[in-house]
Amino acid sequence: MAEYAYDEEGYNFLYFVISVLSLCLVPITLQSLYSAWKSAKSKNEQNLCQCDTCQKERTKIRKTESNRVLKQLFKPKFLFLIAGWFAVALLAYQVSFASEPVQQWDPYEILGISEGATMPEIKKIYKKLSLVYHPDKAQAGSERESEERFIQISKAYQVLTDDAIRENYEKYGHPDGKQSYSVGVALPKKLVEGGNSKFVLLIYACIFGLGLPYYIARWWYNSRRHTKDRILNGSMRVFVKELKENADFKALIRILSGAHEFAENAATRPGEEKLLKSVDGAIAQELENRFGEKYETGDENTPAYRRKATSLLYAYFLRQDFTSKNSSSAAKALLQDQGFIIEKSIHLLQGLLQIAIVKQWLGVASNIMDLQQHLLQATYPGEQSVKQLPHIDTQILRRYYRNNKKHIHSVQQILALSESERKELLKPLNDEEYLDTMEVASRIPQLKAKKAVFKVVGDKIITPGAVVTFVLKLQNIDAKSATENGKNKTISEDSDDEELLDDVTGKLKKEEKTEGTLPLAHTPYYPGEKKPYWWVFLGDPKVNRILVPPKKVTDITDEQTVQISFPGPPKPGTYTFSLFVKSDTYVGTDIQQDIKLTIRDKSDLPPEEDIDDSISEPEEDSIAGQMKLMREQGISGALQGGQDNQKAKNDDSDSDSSDDE
Secondary structure, eight states, X not given: OOEEEEOTTOXXXXXXXXXXXXXXXXXXXXXXXXXXXXXXXXXXOTTSOOOHHHHHHHHHHHHXXXXXXXXXXXXXXXXXXXXXXXXXXXXXXXXXXXXXXXXXXXXXXXXXXXXXXXXXXXXXXXXXXXXXXOGGGOOTTOHHHHHHHXXXXXXXXXXXXXXHHXXXXXXXXXXXXXXXXXXXXXXXXXXXXXXXXXXXXXXXXXXXXXXXXXXXXXXXXXXXXXXXXXXXXXXXXXXXXXXXXXXXXXXXXXXXXXXXXXXXHSOOOTTOHHXXXXXXXXXXXXXXXXXXXXXXXXXXXXXXXXXXXXXHHHHHHTTOOTTTTOXXXXXXXXXXXXXXXXXXXXXXXXXXXXXXXXXXXXXXHHHHHHHHHHHHHTOOXXXXXXXXXXXXXXXXXXXXXXXXXXXXXXXXXXXXXXXXXXXXXXXXXOHHHHHHHHHHHHHSOEXXXXXXXXXXTXXXXXXXXXXXXXXXXXXXXOHHHHHHTTTOOOOBOOTTOGGGOSBTTTBOOGGGSOOSOOOOOOOTTSSSOOOOEEEEEEEETTTTEEEEEEEEEEOOSSEEEEEXXXXXXXXXEEEEEEEXXXXXXXXXXXXXXXXXXXXXXXXXXXXXXXXXXXXXXXXXXXXXXXXXXXXXXXXXXXXXXXXXXXXXXXXXXXXXXXXXX
């Protein structure tokens, strides 16, 4: 019958609980610390835009995030981490004072001898220890310890001097012979036996019977709900169903508002209908006054979360601050929902873009990229892109037009003005605001397509069906230089220009590798920080098709070479493509230029050079000659041939020496 050896001192039980808690707490804590470190690093970078508008908006966002921080503190994950580490610290404190379990009784260890000791050695040690620990010879104050020690010594001596008892101990590990089977339980006896056993079983059932299966099922369910890009499958079904080839800005907003992420995390709360109606009224009035457009909020059949997402998106594009007139908690909650919708929309647009790329819809893909630019800059399509700059509004632009009869639409135009003209344009601004505006204007990257080449590996011309490598050299220049050179829109297409290529297979020149990183983008109204990048692709606007899928490029600080490989056209001829370099962050900085690809017939390929593939006969005295001879005549023939040749050489040398004499 099996006996259970309980952890009476609780020593092993404490270690068991600490181990289980650590297995759960360590990975969750590391993940949380990494996320916090990554977030703090992105916010504390020195290359953040420090203009007055960005700083004010960051302060505004921090105020709205105070409630978000409190919500994070009361999340189950955070509470579990706090309670778990507190329990680990408490258990570790108890372990430090717990006594280690008593080791198994060992007579050899008590007497201080080895297991192979002889009987005379055992008796000698016993007499020596008896003289030391006998109760009659114990010192004053140590009688009790000496007595207990003497009892253990006598017991050990009896076990080792009795042959039968000693045999039982050495065979079964116990003086009384074979014992019942013992099972160690890392639990105190009080927790298992008696009325407490029910609670122990309940805890085990909750952890391993309910908690672990629930966690695995939840993980599996969430993984099944999302695509590999962490977009809900329901949202992707909405995008695939509603995205059309002729979708414009308003259609994209309507499609984007149907994302299931908004229904789960930004649904309409009770009491928000009145506030949303006032927001819709302000949007309709603004669109009518500025653009002469009508605002469509959707009918009653449209779900409430879609109407709410649409309203908040339009309010963001028009830069409406609905908290200035209404500072209630509902308005602050609505502002938090708007931040979530804007930040999530940037991620959801990647799903829409994937669908457009798969279907090769050039117009829709371009509109989606433009929509991301407007989302990051909080600008409405059709208005001047110069409003990306801080402190510039419609009144400043109208005033300059009335005085100079000249429209200013882009950042490039501002930097192309003379110093006096810029000061005339920005006259309503003070010196600090003027410096803010000019600093942000110089911060916006302005790219120029310096050279573009189509190449085929190993051939000097491009033939039908060949794998073509498109090599583009991009240069980051200031806006003033771009405006001065704006008249020259043609890209150099010299197919013999080898300066672009070190190796067409994909290796860039060392001097053209990007060094350094671009500063974070000027996005004052976007709730996060953004690092700018660009999409580079080829398309044909005549048929509205993407010919070469977009490739992302970032950190173009000076010059960077981009290579894209694609299968060439199947027939000879000259094909006109459009090169697109579209920013994901800034409005009005895109490049669209025509570029030609010439496909020539295979008969125009130069003739291949003749290669001398003849192999000379090896000399007979060389290793190759010996091998050849072995193949032709066998080993004996080779040996004989080698001997004959050596003999002939010796004869020749003898005749030569005799002639010399």
